[in-house]
Amino acid sequence: MKVSVRPSVIYGKVRAPPSKSYSHRAIIAASMTDGRCVVENVSESDDVRATINVCEKLGASIVKEESTLFVNGFSTPKAPDDVLNAQNSGTTLRIMTGVSCLVQDGYVVLTGDESLRRRPMQPLLDALNMLGGECWSTRLNGCAPIVVKGGGLKGGEAWMDGSLSSQFVSSILFSSTKALRDTVLRIRGSLVSRPFVDATISVLERFGVRVENEGYAVFRIPSQQNFKPTRFTVPGDFGLASFMMAAALMTDGSVTVEGLSQDLPQADSAIIDILTSMGAKVKLDYVSGRVTVDGGGRLRGGSFNLSDSPDLLPVLAALATKCDGPVEITGVGHARVKESDRVGALACALSKIGMNVRERPDGLIITQGKLAGSAVLDPKGDHRLFMAYCLLGLVLKDGCVVLGAESASVSYPNFLKDLGGLGAKFELG
Numbered sequence: 001m002k003v004s005v006r007p008s009v010i011y012g013k014v015r016a017p018p019s020k021s022y023s024h025r026a027i028i029a030a031s032m033t034d035g036r037c038v039v040e041n042v043s044e045s046d047d048v049r050a051t052i053n054v055c056e057k058l059g060a061s062i063v064k065e066e067s068t069l070f071v072n073g074f075s076t077p078k079a080p081d082d083v084l085n086a087q088n089s090g091t092t093l094r095i096m097t098g099v100s101c102l103v104q105d106g107y108v109v110l111t112g113d114e115s116l117r118r119r120p121m122q123p124l125l126d127a128l129n130m131l132g133g134e135c136w137s138t139r140l141n142g143c144a145p146i147v148v149k150g151g152g153l154k155g156g157e158a159w160m161d162g163s164l165s166s167q168f169v170s171s172i173l174f175s176s177t178k179a180l181r182d183t184v185l186r187i188r189g190s191l192v193s194r195p196f197v198d199a200t201i202s203v204l205e206r207f208g209v210r211v212e213n214e215g216y217a218v219f220r221i222p223s224q225q226n227f228k229p230t231r232f233t234v235p236g237d238f239g240l241a242s243f244m245m246a247a248a249l250m251t252d253g254s255v256t257v258e259g260l261s262q263d264l265p266q267a268d269s270a271i272i273d274i275l276t277s278m279g280a281k282v283k284l285d286y287v288s289g290r291v292t293v294d295g296g297g298r299l300r301g302g303s304f305n306l307s308d309s310p311d312l313l314p315v316l317a318a319l320a321t322k323c324d325g326p327v328e329i330t331g332v333g334h335a336r337v338k339e340s341d342r343v344g345a346l347a348c349a350l351s352k353i354g355m356n357v358r359e360r361p362d363g364l365i366i367t368q369g370k371l372a373g374s375a376v377l378d379p380k381g382d383h384r385l386f387m388a389y390c391l392l393g394l395v396l397k398d399g400c401v402v403l404g405a406e407s408a409s410v411s412y413p414n415f416l417k418d419l420g421g422l423g424a425k426f427e428l429g
Contacts, residue, residue, distance in 0.1 A: 001405040003416065005393025006425040010253035010295075014244050014418050016236030016260050018043040018067070020411050021196060024051050024091045025203040026232045027069065028099065028174060031060035033207060034075035035229035040068045042234055045411045047089035054084045054096050054110075058103070073227065076178070079106025079150060086112040086144075088339065088381075088410050090119055093144060094167040097124060098175030101133035103150035109138075111145040115339050115381060118143060123161050124168040130158035131176065131183060155179030155223050162191030162216075164334055169219065170200040176221040177209050183221040191216045192334050194308050195267035202264050206230055236260045236289070239268030239311045240412045243387045244422065246315050249280055249295040250322050250395050255422060256292040267309040274316065277302055278323065301325030306363075310335040310342075314388035317346045320366035321355060321395055333362035339410075340382040349377050349385075353392055353400070374398035383410035390416075394424060 023043040028051065030037035042048065044067070052069070056062055059074030077099060084100070086093035093112055100108040111117065122142030125135050132154030138145040153175060160168055169191065176183035191197070194216055201211050208228030212220040236259035248255035262269060272291065275282050278301070281294040301323040306312055310332045320327035335342040347359040354372045358365040374396055379385035386407045393400035405428060408415040420426065 001428060002401055002403045003390065003405045004399060004401050004427045004429065005390050006399035007397065008394050008424045009251045010244070010247040010255055010394070010422045010424060012422045013256045013258060014422060015258045016238070016241040017412050017414065018234045019237040019266065020045050020047055021091070021199055022203065022234045022264065023048045024095070025200055026234060027051050027055060027071065028095055029203050029207040029227060030071035030230070030232070031055040031058070031073045032075065032099070032174070033073035033227035033229055035073060037071045037073065037229050038068065038231040039071060040231070040233045042067050042069050044413050046087060046409045047092065047411060050085065050087040050089045051092045054086060054092055057082060057084055058099070077103050079103050080108060084108060084110045086110060086116060088113050088116055090116065090165070091167055094121070094124055094165070095171045095174055097121070097135060097146055097148060098128060098171035100148040101128055101135065101153050101175055102178050103148070104152060106150050108148040108150065109145055110148070116144060120164055120337055121146060123164060124171055127158040127160045127168065127172055127185065128153070128175070131156055131179060153179040155181030155183045157184045157186070159186040159188055161189055162187040163189050164192070164337065166191060166193035166196045169197050173200050173204065173211055173219065173221060177204070177225045179223045182223045185219040185221070187217050192307050193267060193310060195265050198265040206232055235264050235266070237268070238266045238271055242268060242271040242312060242315045243391065243415070244418065245271065245275065245291070245293040246319050247391050247394060247419065247422070247424070248293050249275070249299065249319065250391055252295040253423070254292070254294045256290055258290050260286070260289050260291050262286055268312055270309045271312055271315065274304060274312070278319070299323045301327045303328040303330065305331040307331030310338070311384060313342055314346060314384045317350060317364065317366060318388045318391040320350070321371065321392065324368070326365055326367045328363070328365045330363040338382070340380050340385065342382065342385060345380065345382065345385055346388070349389060352377065353396060371396060375400045376403070377401070378403045379407060380404070381407050383407045383412070387412065387415055390419065
């Protein structure tokens, strides 16, 4: 399905969608609890549905009432009667590969869609095998499908390259809590996306589980911990809300996003400091959970290292169309192995609409050019690129056609509905 987006002014109020990252983590933690948990304000995204399905196949009982889940956990997972399909969700595949090692008897096979089957898994498989697990890629290429032989984790010491994905670390943190011995995980190089590890540790703490973080270089996980039955409320998602903030700035509009909080760490809350440094008018009221962004006039460029918040890359790239100075984005080499090569794809799309783009291995330098009147853009099934390309359609003279509208359901099912409620003009077809 494609969407034709026309020039519009974005104005009004919108509620931030629930955090996808915290929904994943809370559901997995609840499933690992020997008891009943309640998870409120859960994301309706396809990725989170994939996590729910996988947890159920491993033995959790999950009942949904509106946006609340009632979870009776499995404590120790059982061998499923079918393949575990993570769909497009890297978080599901990676964390649940570690959890699958805790199955006592039998085998677990994990896979996903075509995009997910291209994403790297080998650093995680190697670390789990160091800890006494047995798991491998069926194609011996370090990608899904993955086979895990049950039998539990022994614990001990493992090391891991931190440059590709923090999800590998989160997987070890979840699964090693139930190892036979204490676990020490050592990180080689600089760990990317550190706030996502902070999110994992925060969720584990809410469920009564302890992890020691020594400067993101060493993690110590005590063995045989029991997860505590908990009521957990998922916060609003800064990263997804940032698309609405950017839309207001790009169209000289104004938007108030409700339901945002800094009570729990979020990598993409960095968008607030980024927008402020670009000269945007940003008003914060975290007591009431509101962020208001007022557009009007041009923005400043600058240099932005997104190594800890790579999901902001598409938003910042779209915002570059509103900036007088160059926008230099660095630290996002790992964004090349997301749902797509986001660095390369954005370089191509921005060049197509008339921006001047210099592509680097770990980022982009974007400067003003003469914007095209219109364009047809294909995000190749990448949900964050789809949303960013829709923002471009708001500022091109004759708008733009963006393919793959169904991809938004991966993270933000109500994206077009919310955008339309703020005044965006578009047609589906």
